[in-house]
Amino acid sequence: MKKNTYYLKSNILNYINKKKYSLAKNLINLLNLNERKKEIYTYINDLINYLENPYELTYKKEYNYQTYDNFYKHFYEALRNKDYLEAYLTIKDEEYPNDFDKKIIKTLLKQIYDINRFKSPNINVIIDNILEFGITKEDAKLLKSYLKNHELNDYEYQILEILETKELLNGNSLQDFTCSLNIYNQNLPLNYELAMQYGDYFQALKILETNFYKKNLNKNEIKKYEFIKYLLSNLLSNEEIKNKEQIKKEKYLNKKMKKINNLSKYVNNELFIRSMRYYKEQKRFFNSNDEIIYDTFFKYGISCLKNEFEIIKEETVDLEKNNEFVKVIENLDELKKIFKKLEIKVDIDYAYKYILEKQELVNLKNSKRIFYLYKKAKLMYQKQEYYLSLELINECLKNYPYSKFYLYKGKILIKLNEFNDARKSFNLSLEKCDLPITYLYLGLLDYKEKKYDSSLENLINASNRNVDNEFIKIRINNLNKQKKG
Numbered sequence: 001m002k003k004n005t006y007y008l009k010s011n012i013l014n015y016i017n018k019k020k021y022s023l024a025k026n027l028i029n030l031l032n033l034n035e036r037k038k039e040i041y042t043y044i045n046d047l048i049n050y051l052e053n054p055y056e057l058t059y060k061k062e063y064n065y066q067t068y069d070n071f072y073k074h075f076y077e078a079l080r081n082k083d084y085l086e087a088y089l090t091i092k093d094e095e096y097p098n099d100f101d102k103k104i105i106k107t108l109l110k111q112i113y114d115i116n117r118f119k120s121p122n123i124n125v126i127i128d129n130i131l132e133f134g135i136t137k138e139d140a141k142l143l144k145s146y147l148k149n150h151e152l153n154d155y156e157y158q159i160l161e162i163l164e165t166k167e168l169l170n171g172n173s174l175q176d177f178t179c180s181l182n183i184y185n186q187n188l189p190l191n192y193e194l195a196m197q198y199g200d201y202f203q204a205l206k207i208l209e210t211n212f213y214k215k216n217l218n219k220n221e222i223k224k225y226e227f228i229k230y231l232l233s234n235l236l237s238n239e240e241i242k243n244k245e246q247i248k249k250e251k252y253l254n255k256k257m258k259k260i261n262n263l264s265k266y267v268n269n270e271l272f273i274r275s276m277r278y279y280k281e282q283k284r285f286f287n288s289n290d291e292i293i294y295d296t297f298f299k300y301g302i303s304c305l306k307n308e309f310e311i312i313k314e315e316t317v318d319l320e321k322n323n324e325f326v327k328v329i330e331n332l333d334e335l336k337k338i339f340k341k342l343e344i345k346v347d348i349d350y351a352y353k354y355i356l357e358k359q360e361l362v363n364l365k366n367s368k369r370i371f372y373l374y375k376k377a378k379l380m381y382q383k384q385e386y387y388l389s390l391e392l393i394n395e396c397l398k399n400y401p402y403s404k405f406y407l408y409k410g411k412i413l414i415k416l417n418e419f420n421d422a423r424k425s426f427n428l429s430l431e432k433c434d435l436p437i438t439y440l441y442l443g444l445l446d447y448k449e450k451k452y453d454s455s456l457e458n459l460i461n462a463s464n465r466n467v468d469n470e471f472i473k474i475r476i477n478n479l480n481k482q483k484k485g
Contacts, residue, residue, distance in 0.1 A: 354433045
C-alpha cells in the first residue's frame, strides 16, 4: 500500500508539472487518506481548482502574520486564507526531497505565483520581484502606493523614506541635500539604526555591506536588510558613492589588470574556480565605458562559466553512476545557477525526478539483481538478441517500473518492428520521468511513421531539456521545412 501511494503521488506531481490538472485530481481520488492528510489534500484541491479557473487574487490583511519559530504556522495560515503568494514566499527556499505532499503544494503555489507575481499588491511579492529583476518606475509606484495606504512598521517606513528621498533628489547631490537641511551631525558615532534614523545613508550602506545582519537572523529578517541595502545602492548609484568607487577602482586598477591578463591560463584547467570567483567578485569595478577591459573580462568570465558547466556535468554523471544522490542534487542546483548566468534556457527539472526515482530503485532489497538483469539486457541488445533482451527487460520491470527500463524496452521493440508497443513503452517512461532522450526516441519514431506534427512536438520537448541539442535542432528545422513544403 505504501509503495502504491508513493507511485500515485509521484504521478500526481508529474501531471501537475505538465499542468494536466484533471488527471492529477483523478489520481488524488484514488489515495487512501487519513484525517490529517484529507485536510492537506483539501488545500491541494483548492490550488488545482484555482489553476483550472484562475481569478484575480485579493490581498486582504484581515489576519496578522507573525514570525513563528515554526514558520509552517505562518505558511498554513496563509494557505487557509488563500493568500497563495504569501504562502509560496514562505516556503520558496525549502526543499522536500522525501515529502511528496509538500512538493505537490509547492509546485502548485509556484505556478500560481508565476501568473500573479507582477500584478500583486502584496508587499512581499513586490520586494521579491525587485530583488530578482531590479526596480522599475512601475515597481516604485506600486510600492509607494502600498506604503501610503497602510499603517507602517519601522521597516516599511524606512523603505518609504528612501523612495521619497530618491524622488526629492531628482539627480542632485544627496550630500548637499542632507547637509543643507542639517539633518544629522557627521561627527556623531552612528550604528545602523541611528544612521537610518538620521538619514545618513552613506554610513548605513557602509554598515550593511559588512553583512552584520547575517549572523543570527532568520531568512525573512535577512531579506529585509538585503532589500534596504538594494534600495540604498540604487539611491546612491548616481551620487558621491560613485566617486568612492572611482577612487577604489583607480587604486587597484594595475593590480586588477595583471590578474585579468593572467585569467587565460585558468580557463582551460581545474583552476577555473579561481578565475570565476574573481570574475564574480570584481566585475562591479568595471563598466561598459571601459570597453577593452570590460569585454576582455566578460569573455574570460563566460569561458570560465562554460568550463565549470562541462566539469560539473561530467562530475554529475560519475556521481549518478555511483549512486551519490545527495551530491548529484547539489550539482544540479549549481548547474541551474550556471544556466541562468549563461542565459541557457534548458529545463533540467526532469533530472531531479530521475534521481528520486533511481534512489527508490537502489533502496530496494533486490536492486543488485535488477541492475544485473538490466546490464545483461543491454548486452543482449548489442548482440542483436532482441527477444532475449526483451525478456530480461520485462523481468526488470516486474521488479520496478523504472523510466529507463521502459525506455530501453521501447528501443528493443523498435528493433522488432513493434512500433505501437514501442510507443506505449516510451509513453510509460515519460509518465515516470520526462527524460529528454525518451522524447527524442518518440519523436524519431513519429517521424518514421510520418506523424510529423507529433514528431515536431516531441523533438521540441527533447530540445528544451537538452543542452547539447544541435542534432535535435537540425531535425526540428528539417521538419519545419518539410511541413512548409
